[in-house]
Amino acid sequence: MEWKHRHVLDLKDWKREDILFLLDQAKNMDNLIDRPIKKVPALRGKLVVNLFFEASTRTRVSFELAEKLLSADVVNWSASGSSVSKGETLRDTAWTLEAMGADAVVVRHGASGSAHYLARKLKRAVVFNGGDGAYSHPTQALLDAYTAWKSFPNLEGRKMAILGDVLHSRVARSDIQVFRTLGCEIVLSGPETLMPFDVKSLGVTYEPDPWKAVKNADIVYLLRIQRERQEEGLFPSLDEYHLRFGADEKLVSKAKEGALVMHPGPINRRVEIDSSIADGTQSRILQQVRSGVAVRMALLYLCLGGVMA
Amino acid sequence: MTLREKAKLMSETDMERAIRRMAHEIVEMNKGLEKVVLVGIQRRGVFLAQRIRDVLRQFEQVRVPTGELDITLYRDDLTLLHDHPVVHSTSMPLDITGRHVVLVDDVIYTGRTIRAALDALMDLGRPDIVQLAVLVDRGHRELPIAPNFVGKNVPTSRDEVVEVRVSEIDGINEVVICERQEG
Numbered sequence: 247m248e249w250k251h252r253h254v255l256d257l258k259d260w261k262r263e264d265i266l267f268l269l270d271q272a273k274n275m276d277n278l279i280d281r282p283i284k285k286v287p288a289l290r291g292k293l294v295v296n297l298f299f300e301a302s303t304r305t306r307v308s309f310e311l312a313e314k315l316l317s318a319d320v321v322n323w324s325a326s327g328s329s330v331s332k333g334e335t336l337r338d339t340a341w342t343l344e345a346m347g348a349d350a351v352v353v354r355h356g357a358s359g360s361a362h363y364l365a366r367k368l369k370r371a372v373v374f375n376g377g378d379g380a381y382s383h384p385t386q387a388l389l390d391a392y393t394a395w396k397s398f399p400n401l402e403g404r405k406m407a408i409l410g411d412v413l414h415s416r417v418a419r420s421d422i423q424v425f426r427t428l429g430c431e432i433v434l435s436g437p438e439t440l441m442p443f444d445v446k447s448l449g450v451t452y453e454p455d456p457w458k459a460v461k462n463a464d465i466v467y468l469l470r471i472q473r474e475r476q477e478e479g480l481f482p483s484l485d486e487y488h489l490r491f492g493a494d495e496k497l498v499s500k501a502k503e504g505a506l507v508m509h510p511g512p513i514n515r516r517v518e519i520d521s522s523i524a525d526g527t528q529s530r531i532l533q534q535v536r537s538g539v540a541v542r543m544a545l546l547y548l549c550l551g552g553v554m555a
Numbered sequence: 556m557t558l559r560e561k562a563k564l565m566s567e568t569d570m571e572r573a574i575r576r577m578a579h580e581i582v583e584m585n586k587g588l589e590k591v592v593l594v595g596i597q598r599r600g601v602f603l604a605q606r607i608r609d610v611l612r613q614f615e616q617v618r619v620p621t622g623e624l625d626i627t628l629y630r631d632d633l634t635l636l637h638d639h640p641v642v643h644s645t646s647m648p649l650d651i652t653g654r655h656v657v658l659v660d661d662v663i664y665t666g667r668t669i670r671a672a673l674d675a676l677m678d679l680g681r682p683d684i685v686q687l688a689v690l691v692d693r694g695h696r697e698l699p700i701a702p703n704f705v706g707k708n709v710p711t712s713r714d715e716v717v718e719v720r721v722s723e724i725d726g727i728n729e730v731v732i733c734e735r736q737e738g
Contacts, residue, residue, distance in 0.1 A: 282678075285678075
Protein backbone atom coordinates (compact mmCIF):
# COMPACT_ATOMS: atom_id res chain seq x y z
CA MET A 247 0.00 0.00 0.00
CA GLU A 248 1.31 3.41 -0.92
CA TRP A 249 0.44 6.07 1.66
CA LYS A 250 -0.01 9.40 -0.11
CA HIS A 251 -0.64 11.75 2.79
CA ARG A 252 2.57 13.31 4.04
CA HIS A 253 0.82 15.55 6.58
CA VAL A 254 -2.62 15.30 8.17
CA LEU A 255 -3.93 18.86 7.81
CA ASP A 256 -7.51 18.38 6.70
CA LEU A 257 -9.52 15.66 5.01
CA LYS A 258 -10.34 17.45 1.79
CA ASP A 259 -8.48 15.10 -0.52
CA TRP A 260 -9.02 11.92 1.47
CA LYS A 261 -10.75 9.31 -0.62
CA ARG A 262 -13.00 6.58 0.67
CA GLU A 263 -10.23 3.99 0.25
CA ASP A 264 -7.79 6.11 2.30
CA ILE A 265 -10.28 6.33 5.15
CA LEU A 266 -11.11 2.62 5.06
CA PHE A 267 -7.42 1.69 4.98
CA LEU A 268 -6.79 3.91 7.99
CA LEU A 269 -9.72 2.39 9.91
CA ASP A 270 -8.35 -1.09 9.25
CA GLN A 271 -4.89 -0.07 10.47
CA ALA A 272 -6.44 1.57 13.54
CA LYS A 273 -8.19 -1.71 14.37
CA ASN A 274 -4.82 -3.45 14.63
CA MET A 275 -3.48 -0.63 16.80
CA ASP A 276 -6.60 -0.90 18.97
CA ASN A 277 -5.72 -4.51 19.79
CA LEU A 278 -2.37 -3.38 21.19
CA ILE A 279 -4.11 -1.33 23.87
CA ASP A 280 -5.42 -4.51 25.55
CA ARG A 281 -2.04 -6.17 25.84
CA PRO A 282 -0.04 -6.37 29.07
CA ILE A 283 2.86 -4.63 27.31
CA LYS A 284 1.27 -2.00 25.13
CA LYS A 285 4.37 -0.34 23.78
CA VAL A 286 5.85 -1.25 20.40
CA PRO A 287 9.16 0.06 19.01
CA ALA A 288 7.86 1.27 15.62
CA LEU A 289 8.75 4.98 16.06
CA ARG A 290 11.84 4.55 18.21
CA GLY A 291 14.15 7.53 17.83
CA LYS A 292 11.53 9.85 16.30
CA LEU A 293 10.93 13.18 18.01
CA VAL A 294 7.34 14.41 18.14
CA VAL A 295 6.47 17.86 19.47
CA ASN A 296 2.96 18.56 20.70
CA LEU A 297 2.49 22.27 20.10
CA PHE A 298 -0.67 23.53 21.74
CA PHE A 299 -1.62 27.19 21.47
CA GLU A 300 -5.16 26.46 22.67
CA ALA A 301 -6.25 24.62 25.77
CA SER A 302 -6.88 20.97 25.11
CA THR A 303 -6.72 18.03 27.41
CA ARG A 304 -8.06 15.04 25.59
CA THR A 305 -6.58 15.66 22.17
CA ARG A 306 -3.15 16.36 23.64
CA VAL A 307 -3.22 13.44 26.06
CA SER A 308 -4.55 11.14 23.35
CA PHE A 309 -1.78 12.16 20.93
CA GLU A 310 0.82 11.87 23.68
CA LEU A 311 -0.34 8.39 24.60
CA ALA A 312 -0.35 7.30 20.95
CA GLU A 313 3.18 8.68 20.50
CA LYS A 314 4.44 6.92 23.62
CA LEU A 315 2.84 3.59 22.72
CA LEU A 316 4.80 3.73 19.46
CA SER A 317 8.03 4.57 21.38
CA ALA A 318 8.48 8.08 19.94
CA ASP A 319 10.21 10.72 22.06
CA VAL A 320 7.64 13.31 23.11
CA VAL A 321 8.01 16.98 23.93
CA ASN A 322 5.00 19.01 25.02
CA TRP A 323 5.19 22.66 24.07
CA SER A 324 2.41 24.81 25.41
CA ALA A 325 2.23 28.34 24.19
CA SER A 326 -0.28 31.07 24.61
CA GLY A 327 -0.42 32.84 21.32
CA SER A 328 -2.84 35.53 22.42
CA SER A 329 -0.43 38.40 22.94
CA VAL A 330 1.81 38.01 19.94
CA SER A 331 1.21 38.37 16.27
CA LYS A 332 0.28 34.88 15.14
CA GLY A 333 2.13 34.79 11.83
CA GLU A 334 5.45 35.83 13.34
CA THR A 335 5.20 33.52 16.30
CA LEU A 336 4.24 30.47 14.33
CA ARG A 337 6.98 30.96 11.78
CA ASP A 338 9.64 31.44 14.42
CA THR A 339 8.31 28.51 16.39
CA ALA A 340 8.40 26.34 13.28
CA TRP A 341 12.03 27.16 12.65
CA THR A 342 12.88 26.56 16.31
CA LEU A 343 11.23 23.16 16.24
CA GLU A 344 13.06 22.16 13.12
CA ALA A 345 16.36 23.32 14.63
CA MET A 346 15.64 20.99 17.54
CA GLY A 347 15.28 18.08 15.16
CA ALA A 348 11.54 17.47 15.40
CA ASP A 349 10.32 14.72 13.06
CA ALA A 350 6.67 15.58 13.61
CA VAL A 351 4.62 18.40 15.07
CA VAL A 352 1.09 18.10 16.37
CA VAL A 353 -0.41 21.57 16.34
CA ARG A 354 -3.54 23.01 17.91
CA HIS A 355 -4.16 26.66 17.18
CA GLY A 356 -7.08 29.06 17.32
CA ALA A 357 -6.49 30.41 13.83
CA SER A 358 -7.94 28.54 10.86
CA GLY A 359 -5.23 27.52 8.42
CA SER A 360 -2.42 27.49 10.99
CA ALA A 361 -1.66 23.81 10.44
CA HIS A 362 -1.31 24.42 6.69
CA TYR A 363 0.91 27.42 7.41
CA LEU A 364 3.14 25.39 9.71
CA ALA A 365 3.41 22.61 7.13
CA ARG A 366 4.58 25.14 4.54
CA LYS A 367 7.22 26.57 6.89
CA LEU A 368 8.62 23.21 7.99
CA LYS A 369 10.99 21.60 5.53
CA ARG A 370 11.32 18.19 7.06
CA ALA A 371 8.84 17.59 9.84
CA VAL A 372 5.40 16.08 9.34
CA VAL A 373 2.45 18.12 10.65
CA PHE A 374 -0.64 16.70 12.32
CA ASN A 375 -3.50 19.12 12.76
CA GLY A 376 -4.85 18.84 16.29
CA GLY A 377 -7.57 21.38 15.49
CA ASP A 378 -7.26 24.80 13.87
CA GLY A 379 -9.84 27.50 14.40
CA ALA A 380 -13.22 26.58 12.97
CA TYR A 381 -11.55 24.95 9.98
CA SER A 382 -10.62 21.35 10.65
CA HIS A 383 -10.07 18.67 13.26
CA PRO A 384 -9.16 15.69 11.11
CA THR A 385 -8.10 13.24 13.81
CA GLN A 386 -11.37 13.78 15.69
CA ALA A 387 -13.39 13.03 12.56
CA LEU A 388 -11.38 9.90 11.84
CA LEU A 389 -11.80 8.61 15.39
CA ASP A 390 -15.52 9.29 15.13
CA ALA A 391 -15.63 7.34 11.88
CA TYR A 392 -13.68 4.50 13.48
CA THR A 393 -16.07 4.40 16.44
CA ALA A 394 -19.13 4.29 14.17
CA TRP A 395 -17.50 1.79 11.80
CA LYS A 396 -16.93 -0.65 14.65
CA SER A 397 -20.70 -0.83 15.16
CA PHE A 398 -21.67 -0.40 11.51
CA PRO A 399 -19.02 -1.94 9.21
CA ASN A 400 -20.89 -0.50 6.25
CA LEU A 401 -21.74 3.14 6.76
CA GLU A 402 -23.15 3.56 3.26
CA GLY A 403 -26.69 4.96 3.41
CA ARG A 404 -26.69 5.45 7.18
CA LYS A 405 -28.34 8.57 8.54
CA MET A 406 -26.38 10.83 10.86
CA ALA A 407 -27.92 13.72 12.79
CA ILE A 408 -25.52 16.39 14.06
CA LEU A 409 -27.00 18.64 16.74
CA GLY A 410 -25.64 21.86 18.15
CA ASP A 411 -23.23 24.63 17.33
CA VAL A 412 -22.16 23.71 13.81
CA LEU A 413 -21.13 27.28 13.00
CA HIS A 414 -18.12 27.36 15.35
CA SER A 415 -17.32 23.66 15.10
CA ARG A 416 -14.27 22.33 13.29
CA VAL A 417 -15.37 18.90 14.51
CA ALA A 418 -18.63 19.19 12.61
CA ARG A 419 -16.86 20.32 9.43
CA SER A 420 -14.42 17.45 9.49
CA ASP A 421 -17.02 14.89 10.48
CA ILE A 422 -19.25 15.98 7.63
CA GLN A 423 -16.38 15.41 5.19
CA VAL A 424 -15.52 11.95 6.48
CA PHE A 425 -19.02 10.60 6.99
CA ARG A 426 -20.18 11.92 3.63
CA THR A 427 -17.23 10.30 1.92
CA LEU A 428 -18.24 7.04 3.61
CA GLY A 429 -21.74 7.40 2.18
CA CYS A 430 -23.74 8.74 5.13
CA GLU A 431 -26.67 11.08 4.76
CA ILE A 432 -26.24 13.99 7.18
CA VAL A 433 -28.86 16.24 8.75
CA LEU A 434 -27.92 19.19 10.93
CA SER A 435 -30.08 20.61 13.66
CA GLY A 436 -29.77 23.36 16.25
CA PRO A 437 -30.55 27.06 16.58
CA GLU A 438 -30.36 28.72 13.18
CA THR A 439 -27.95 31.30 14.65
CA LEU A 440 -25.46 28.45 15.16
CA MET A 441 -25.61 27.16 11.58
CA PRO A 442 -23.13 28.14 8.89
CA PHE A 443 -24.47 30.17 5.97
CA ASP A 444 -23.21 27.60 3.49
CA VAL A 445 -25.10 24.54 4.80
CA LYS A 446 -26.00 23.46 1.27
CA SER A 447 -22.42 23.67 0.00
CA LEU A 448 -21.43 21.18 2.72
CA GLY A 449 -23.70 18.64 1.05
CA VAL A 450 -25.99 18.32 4.04
CA THR A 451 -29.46 19.51 4.98
CA TYR A 452 -30.64 21.67 7.87
CA GLU A 453 -33.69 20.73 9.87
CA PRO A 454 -34.64 23.25 12.59
CA ASP A 455 -36.77 20.68 14.42
CA PRO A 456 -34.44 18.30 16.28
CA TRP A 457 -37.19 15.67 16.50
CA LYS A 458 -37.42 15.49 12.75
CA ALA A 459 -33.65 15.57 12.36
CA VAL A 460 -33.12 12.65 14.72
CA LYS A 461 -36.01 10.58 13.31
CA ASN A 462 -34.65 7.24 12.03
CA ALA A 463 -31.03 8.30 12.50
CA ASP A 464 -28.36 5.62 12.93
CA ILE A 465 -25.96 8.06 14.57
CA VAL A 466 -26.87 10.97 16.82
CA TYR A 467 -23.87 13.26 17.10
CA LEU A 468 -24.01 15.98 19.75
CA LEU A 469 -21.72 19.00 19.69
CA ARG A 470 -20.51 20.80 22.75
CA ILE A 471 -22.34 24.02 23.52
CA GLN A 472 -19.87 26.63 24.65
CA ARG A 473 -21.11 28.92 27.35
CA GLU A 474 -19.55 31.97 25.64
CA ARG A 475 -21.98 31.62 22.76
CA GLN A 476 -24.84 32.49 25.04
CA GLU A 477 -23.07 35.71 26.04
CA GLU A 478 -22.74 36.50 22.35
CA GLY A 479 -26.52 36.29 22.23
CA LEU A 480 -26.68 33.41 19.80
CA PHE A 481 -29.26 31.60 21.91
CA PRO A 482 -31.26 32.82 24.92
CA SER A 483 -29.98 30.54 27.68
CA LEU A 484 -28.41 27.15 28.33
CA ASP A 485 -31.65 25.98 29.89
CA GLU A 486 -33.61 26.95 26.84
CA TYR A 487 -31.07 25.21 24.61
CA HIS A 488 -31.40 22.12 26.75
CA LEU A 489 -35.16 22.23 26.64
CA ARG A 490 -35.29 22.36 22.87
CA PHE A 491 -32.15 20.57 21.63
CA GLY A 492 -30.80 18.64 24.63
CA ALA A 493 -30.55 14.92 23.98
CA ASP A 494 -32.75 13.07 26.43
CA GLU A 495 -34.40 9.67 26.26
CA LYS A 496 -37.43 11.03 24.46
CA LEU A 497 -35.42 12.66 21.69
CA VAL A 498 -33.03 9.73 21.22
CA SER A 499 -35.97 7.30 21.10
CA LYS A 500 -36.91 8.89 17.77
CA ALA A 501 -33.69 7.52 16.28
CA LYS A 502 -33.42 3.95 15.02
CA GLU A 503 -33.24 1.21 17.60
CA GLY A 504 -29.60 0.69 18.52
CA ALA A 505 -28.57 4.08 17.17
CA LEU A 506 -25.21 5.34 18.40
CA VAL A 507 -24.89 8.49 20.47
CA MET A 508 -21.58 10.28 20.07
CA HIS A 509 -20.01 13.47 21.42
CA PRO A 510 -16.47 14.81 20.95
CA GLY A 511 -16.21 15.75 24.63
CA PRO A 512 -15.95 17.26 27.09
CA ILE A 513 -19.69 16.90 27.62
CA ASN A 514 -21.96 19.43 29.31
CA ARG A 515 -24.47 17.36 31.20
CA ARG A 516 -27.92 18.92 31.25
CA VAL A 517 -27.03 21.21 28.36
CA GLU A 518 -26.59 19.27 25.12
CA ILE A 519 -26.89 15.84 26.73
CA ASP A 520 -28.75 14.25 29.64
CA SER A 521 -26.95 11.85 31.96
CA SER A 522 -29.42 9.10 31.05
CA ILE A 523 -28.08 9.32 27.48
CA ALA A 524 -24.42 10.06 28.23
CA ASP A 525 -24.22 7.04 30.53
CA GLY A 526 -26.72 4.89 28.62
CA THR A 527 -26.14 1.80 26.51
CA GLN A 528 -26.27 3.70 23.23
CA SER A 529 -23.53 6.10 24.23
CA ARG A 530 -20.18 5.61 22.48
CA ILE A 531 -18.51 8.57 24.20
CA LEU A 532 -15.92 6.54 26.08
CA GLN A 533 -15.27 4.32 23.07
CA GLN A 534 -14.52 7.52 21.15
CA VAL A 535 -11.77 8.31 23.66
CA ARG A 536 -10.22 4.91 23.17
CA SER A 537 -10.63 5.10 19.39
CA GLY A 538 -8.71 8.38 19.51
CA VAL A 539 -5.57 6.66 20.70
CA ALA A 540 -5.82 3.87 18.11
CA VAL A 541 -6.55 6.21 15.19
CA ARG A 542 -3.73 8.59 16.14
CA MET A 543 -1.34 5.65 16.45
CA ALA A 544 -2.27 4.54 12.95
CA LEU A 545 -1.79 8.06 11.56
CA LEU A 546 1.56 8.54 13.30
CA TYR A 547 2.72 5.17 12.06
CA LEU A 548 1.60 5.76 8.48
CA CYS A 549 3.10 9.25 8.19
CA LEU A 550 6.27 8.65 10.21
CA GLY A 551 6.93 4.92 10.12
CA GLY A 552 7.63 4.43 6.45
CA VAL A 553 9.99 6.16 4.10
CA MET A 554 10.58 9.83 4.87
CA ALA A 555 10.18 12.30 2.06
CA MET B 556 12.30 -4.03 -11.62
CA THR B 557 10.46 -7.22 -12.44
CA LEU B 558 10.79 -10.80 -11.27
CA ARG B 559 11.41 -13.61 -13.70
CA GLU B 560 10.44 -17.06 -12.52
CA LYS B 561 13.48 -19.35 -12.84
CA ALA B 562 12.46 -22.67 -11.38
CA LYS B 563 9.90 -24.42 -9.27
CA LEU B 564 11.44 -25.55 -5.97
CA MET B 565 8.47 -27.35 -4.49
CA SER B 566 5.17 -28.59 -5.86
CA GLU B 567 1.98 -28.82 -3.82
CA THR B 568 2.83 -32.46 -2.99
CA ASP B 569 6.37 -31.52 -1.95
CA MET B 570 4.96 -28.84 0.34
CA GLU B 571 2.48 -31.25 1.95
CA ARG B 572 5.19 -33.82 2.49
CA ALA B 573 7.56 -31.31 4.07
CA ILE B 574 4.83 -29.94 6.34
CA ARG B 575 3.93 -33.47 7.41
CA ARG B 576 7.54 -34.25 8.27
CA MET B 577 7.98 -30.99 10.19
CA ALA B 578 4.80 -31.72 12.14
CA HIS B 579 6.20 -35.09 13.21
CA GLU B 580 9.51 -33.48 14.18
CA ILE B 581 7.66 -30.93 16.30
CA VAL B 582 5.93 -33.74 18.25
CA GLU B 583 9.23 -35.55 18.66
CA MET B 584 11.29 -32.59 19.82
CA ASN B 585 8.65 -31.46 22.32
CA LYS B 586 7.93 -35.01 23.57
CA GLY B 587 4.25 -34.59 22.81
CA LEU B 588 2.08 -31.59 22.19
CA GLU B 589 0.91 -30.73 25.67
CA LYS B 590 2.67 -27.37 25.86
CA VAL B 591 2.99 -26.57 22.17
CA VAL B 592 1.48 -23.43 20.64
CA LEU B 593 1.88 -22.76 16.92
CA VAL B 594 2.37 -19.11 15.99
CA GLY B 595 2.29 -18.16 12.32
CA ILE B 596 4.07 -14.99 11.24
CA GLN B 597 1.89 -12.75 9.06
CA ARG B 598 1.00 -13.34 6.37
CA ARG B 599 2.00 -16.66 4.79
CA GLY B 600 3.33 -18.16 8.00
CA VAL B 601 -0.20 -17.97 9.37
CA PHE B 602 -1.48 -20.42 6.75
CA LEU B 603 1.50 -22.73 7.09
CA ALA B 604 0.92 -22.86 10.87
CA GLN B 605 -2.69 -23.82 10.21
CA ARG B 606 -1.56 -26.65 7.95
CA ILE B 607 0.81 -27.99 10.58
CA ARG B 608 -2.07 -27.79 13.05
CA ASP B 609 -4.32 -29.76 10.69
CA VAL B 610 -1.66 -32.47 10.22
CA LEU B 611 -1.19 -32.75 13.99
CA ARG B 612 -4.93 -33.12 14.50
CA GLN B 613 -5.01 -35.90 11.94
CA PHE B 614 -2.03 -37.87 13.27
CA GLU B 615 -2.04 -37.09 16.98
CA GLN B 616 -5.75 -36.33 17.51
CA VAL B 617 -4.77 -33.12 19.30
CA ARG B 618 -5.96 -29.65 18.43
CA VAL B 619 -2.89 -27.51 18.99
CA PRO B 620 -3.63 -23.86 19.85
CA THR B 621 -2.62 -21.68 16.91
CA GLY B 622 -2.06 -17.93 16.85
CA GLU B 623 -0.92 -15.28 14.42
CA LEU B 624 1.80 -12.70 14.90
CA ASP B 625 2.36 -9.45 13.01
CA ILE B 626 5.86 -8.10 13.28
CA THR B 627 5.50 -4.88 11.27
CA LEU B 628 5.75 -2.57 14.29
CA TYR B 629 8.92 -4.35 15.44
CA ARG B 630 10.87 -4.14 12.18
CA ASP B 631 14.31 -2.55 12.14
CA ASP B 632 14.03 -1.35 8.55
CA LEU B 633 10.85 0.75 8.64
CA THR B 634 12.58 3.93 7.51
CA LEU B 635 14.31 2.14 4.62
CA LEU B 636 11.25 0.68 2.97
CA HIS B 637 9.49 2.36 0.11
CA ASP B 638 6.26 0.42 0.15
CA HIS B 639 4.56 1.20 3.39
CA PRO B 640 4.31 -2.00 5.38
CA VAL B 641 0.71 -2.66 6.34
CA VAL B 642 -0.03 -3.66 9.91
CA HIS B 643 -1.85 -6.99 10.17
CA SER B 644 -3.53 -8.51 13.17
CA THR B 645 -1.84 -10.27 16.06
CA SER B 646 -3.92 -12.74 18.03
CA MET B 647 -2.99 -15.45 20.47
CA PRO B 648 -5.51 -18.13 21.47
CA LEU B 649 -4.09 -18.22 25.00
CA ASP B 650 -1.37 -16.88 27.28
CA ILE B 651 1.94 -18.09 25.86
CA THR B 652 3.72 -17.90 29.21
CA GLY B 653 5.19 -21.30 30.11
CA ARG B 654 4.43 -22.73 26.66
CA HIS B 655 6.56 -24.15 23.88
CA VAL B 656 6.01 -21.66 21.08
CA VAL B 657 6.75 -22.85 17.56
CA LEU B 658 7.11 -19.83 15.30
CA VAL B 659 6.16 -20.63 11.71
CA ASP B 660 7.30 -18.64 8.69
CA ASP B 661 7.53 -19.27 4.98
CA VAL B 662 11.15 -18.31 4.24
CA ILE B 663 14.11 -17.57 6.49
CA TYR B 664 16.69 -15.28 4.88
CA THR B 665 18.58 -12.60 6.86
CA GLY B 666 16.93 -13.61 10.15
CA ARG B 667 15.71 -10.07 10.80
CA THR B 668 12.03 -11.01 10.63
CA ILE B 669 12.61 -13.65 13.29
CA ARG B 670 14.52 -11.16 15.45
CA ALA B 671 11.49 -8.88 15.27
CA ALA B 672 9.14 -11.81 15.91
CA LEU B 673 11.05 -12.75 19.07
CA ASP B 674 10.70 -9.19 20.37
CA ALA B 675 7.01 -9.16 19.53
CA LEU B 676 6.53 -12.53 21.21
CA MET B 677 8.30 -11.51 24.41
CA ASP B 678 5.93 -8.54 24.73
CA LEU B 679 3.04 -11.00 24.81
CA GLY B 680 4.36 -13.30 27.51
CA ARG B 681 7.27 -15.47 28.58
CA PRO B 682 7.33 -18.79 26.76
CA ASP B 683 9.46 -21.62 28.20
CA ILE B 684 10.93 -22.39 24.78
CA VAL B 685 10.68 -20.76 21.38
CA GLN B 686 11.37 -22.88 18.31
CA LEU B 687 11.30 -21.98 14.65
CA ALA B 688 9.80 -23.84 11.71
CA VAL B 689 10.30 -22.55 8.15
CA LEU B 690 9.28 -24.03 4.84
CA VAL B 691 12.42 -22.76 3.08
CA ASP B 692 15.84 -21.82 4.44
CA ARG B 693 17.63 -19.83 1.74
CA GLY B 694 20.76 -18.90 3.72
CA HIS B 695 22.47 -15.45 3.94
CA ARG B 696 21.84 -14.98 7.66
CA GLU B 697 22.79 -11.59 9.12
CA LEU B 698 21.97 -12.55 12.71
CA PRO B 699 22.80 -15.61 14.84
CA ILE B 700 19.43 -17.29 14.29
CA ALA B 701 18.80 -20.85 13.10
CA PRO B 702 15.55 -22.72 12.47
CA ASN B 703 14.73 -25.94 14.34
CA PHE B 704 12.53 -27.37 11.60
CA VAL B 705 13.19 -26.84 7.90
CA GLY B 706 11.07 -27.95 4.95
CA LYS B 707 13.80 -27.48 2.39
CA ASN B 708 17.28 -25.96 2.32
CA VAL B 709 17.89 -23.98 -0.85
CA PRO B 710 21.22 -22.36 -1.74
CA THR B 711 20.43 -18.99 -3.33
CA SER B 712 22.15 -15.84 -4.47
CA ARG B 713 21.15 -12.44 -3.10
CA ASP B 714 19.75 -11.43 -6.50
CA GLU B 715 17.18 -14.17 -6.28
CA VAL B 716 13.81 -14.14 -4.56
CA VAL B 717 12.15 -17.21 -3.10
CA GLU B 718 8.37 -17.05 -3.25
CA VAL B 719 6.20 -19.37 -1.21
CA ARG B 720 2.68 -19.34 -2.58
CA VAL B 721 -0.29 -20.55 -0.56
CA SER B 722 -3.75 -21.14 -1.94
CA GLU B 723 -5.41 -18.86 0.64
CA ILE B 724 -3.56 -15.80 -0.71
CA ASP B 725 -2.10 -16.79 -4.08
CA GLY B 726 -4.60 -19.36 -5.30
CA ILE B 727 -1.90 -22.02 -5.65
CA ASN B 728 0.44 -24.03 -3.41
CA GLU B 729 4.04 -23.97 -4.66
CA VAL B 730 7.50 -22.59 -4.02
CA VAL B 731 9.36 -20.88 -6.84
CA ILE B 732 12.67 -19.12 -7.22
CA CYS B 733 12.76 -15.88 -9.21
CA GLU B 734 15.45 -13.59 -10.49
CA ARG B 735 15.35 -9.80 -10.34
CA GLN B 736 15.49 -8.17 -13.75
CA GLU B 737 15.91 -4.56 -14.69
CA GLY B 738 13.15 -2.90 -16.68
